[in-house]
Amino acid sequence: MDVLLLHGLLLLPLAALLLYRCSPHFQYLCKVAFFNCWIVAMATLLSPFAAFRGRSVDNMKLLRAALLPLKRFYGIRMRVRGAEQLQLQGPFVIVCNHQASLDLMGMVEVIPERCVPIAKRELLYLGTVGWACWLSGIIFIDRHRRDTAIEVISHTASTMRHENLRVWVFPEGTRNPGKSMLPFKRGAFHLAVQAQVPIVPIVISPYWDFFSSKEKRFTSGTCTIRVLPRVETRGLSPKDVPELTESVRQAMAEALAEMSMSDHEDQATEQSLLGLGDNRGRPQGQGDTARNGK
Numbered sequence: 001m002d003v004l005l006l007h008g009l010l011l012l013p014l015a016a017l018l019l020y021r022c023s024p025h026f027q028y029l030c031k032v033a034f035f036n037c038w039i040v041a042m043a044t045l046l047s048p049f050a051a052f053r054g055r056s057v058d059n060m061k062l063l064r065a066a067l068l069p070l071k072r073f074y075g076i077r078m079r080v081r082g083a084e085q086l087q088l089q090g091p092f093v094i095v096c097n098h099q100a101s102l103d104l105m106g107m108v109e110v111i112p113e114r115c116v117p118i119a120k121r122e123l124l125y126l127g128t129v130g131w132a133c134w135l136s137g138i139i140f141i142d143r144h145r146r147d148t149a150i151e152v153i154s155h156t157a158s159t160m161r162h163e164n165l166r167v168w169v170f171p172e173g174t175r176n177p178g179k180s181m182l183p184f185k186r187g188a189f190h191l192a193v194q195a196q197v198p199i200v201p202i203v204i205s206p207y208w209d210f211f212s213s214k215e216k217r218f219t220s221g222t223c224t225i226r227v228l229p230r231v232e233t234r235g236l237s238p239k240d241v242p243e244l245t246e247s248v249r250q251a252m253a254e255a256l257a258e259m260s261m262s263d264h265e266d267q268a269t270e271q272s273l274l275g276l277g278d279n280r281g282r283p284q285g286q287g288d289t290a291r292n293g294k
């Protein structure tokens with residue numbers, strides 16, 4: 001009986017490995033589980049060090065260092081275009097499209113010094129992850145209570161100016177795996193206008209080629225991050241916010257559409273150069289990006 005049990009235990013990892021190799025769904029589940037486990041493990045490991053410093057934006061460096069290796073585990077190549085647009089003195093607001101939790105990998109590629117994201121309050125309750133986020137100075141808003149969210153944003157506007165803080169906002173307000181961007185919430189734009197600081201739009205290319213939570217697909221691939229020219233807000237007032245929001249969204253939507261096309265073309269070219277004609281692990285009609293291993 002014991003021998004049988006031992007054999008069973010030995011065969012279990014082998015069976016899991018086989019399943020991982022053969023089933024894209026199982027591979028997806030493993031990769032997503034690893035992503036979350038990595039975040040929880042890093043938060044647990046690093047929070048005591050961060051606590052030593054106290055609540056400070058400097059702890060974002062720890063958080064960034066902890067998340068940077070993730071792309072290597074997943075074989076995701078990051079290409080950054082226009083990084084020089086982030087070489088600004090003083091505070092500014094970054095607005096970025098939000099497809100999935102994977103955006104954290106793109107975020108840490110380009111996040112400048114002294115920059116914190118605005119996040120939904122619910123993240124605070126994720127145990128050590130919430131603790132790590134709080135210690136890093138992440139700004140939390142309750143999306144269901146507009147007045148208190150607006151208060152937090154107003155307070156952030158004055159902190160930005162006094163403490164030379166940069167703020168990263170996902171203006172869609174929620175994850176959006178769709179092909180176009182959702183209408184933008186206006187908080188980020190009120191924030192920039194109140195603080196009279198520039199807005200730097202960032203667009204992360206679509207993940208369709210290597211990731212889809214709907215289809216439970218997670219392979220390797222290339223992701224492009226494009227930093228668009230900054231938009232000045234000096235002299236603008238709250239009445240200008242709707243137009244400002246629309247013009248920034250328009251510029252980002254155009255960049256996203258362009259990137260969707262060119263990423264597809266790039267990957268098709270790479271594929272034919274590498275002689276990779278098949279569509280392993282994904283439906284017909286979507287390019288393969290298997291060049292990065294895994």
Ligand SMILES: CCCCCCCCCCCCCCCC(=O)SCCNC(=O)CCNC(=O)[C@H](O)C(C)(C)COP(=O)(O)OP(=O)(O)OC[C@H]1O[C@@H](n2cnc3c(N)ncnc32)[C@H](O)[C@@H]1OP(=O)(O)O
Pocket residue numbers: 039042043046047062063066098104117118119120129132133138141142143146149150153154169170171172173174175184185186187188190191241242
């Ligand atoms: C060591 C290892 C650790 C590992 C650890 C890893 C984890 C590390 C995670 C970090 C990364 C996190 C990433 C999370 C990502 C998200 O959590 S995304 C979700 C949170 N983000 C957001 O919601 C975006 C910001 N939200 C907003 O800006 C929204 O405008 C607000 C403030 C919540 C209000 O929402 P709303 O009422 O639904 O929307 P909206 O239509 O914009 O506004 C309604 C009205 O209020 C007005 N208004 C809005 N804001 C303002 C304002 N500030 N002032 C005056 N009026 C305003 C609008 O103008 C509008 O009025 P009208 O113009 O129509 O007259």
Ligand SMILES: CCCCCCCC/C=C\CCCCCCCC(=O)OC[C@@H](O)COP(=O)(O)O
Pocket residue numbers: 036037039040098100101102104120123125126127128129170173174175
């Ligand atoms: C004592 C409780 C212990 C709980 C342990 C929980 C383990 C949690 C596991 C992993 C945490 C990963 C956190 C990744 C955060 C990614 C940021 C993100 O993408 O947030 C989503 C938010 O933008 C929009 O949310 P919705 O699309 O509106 O929804």
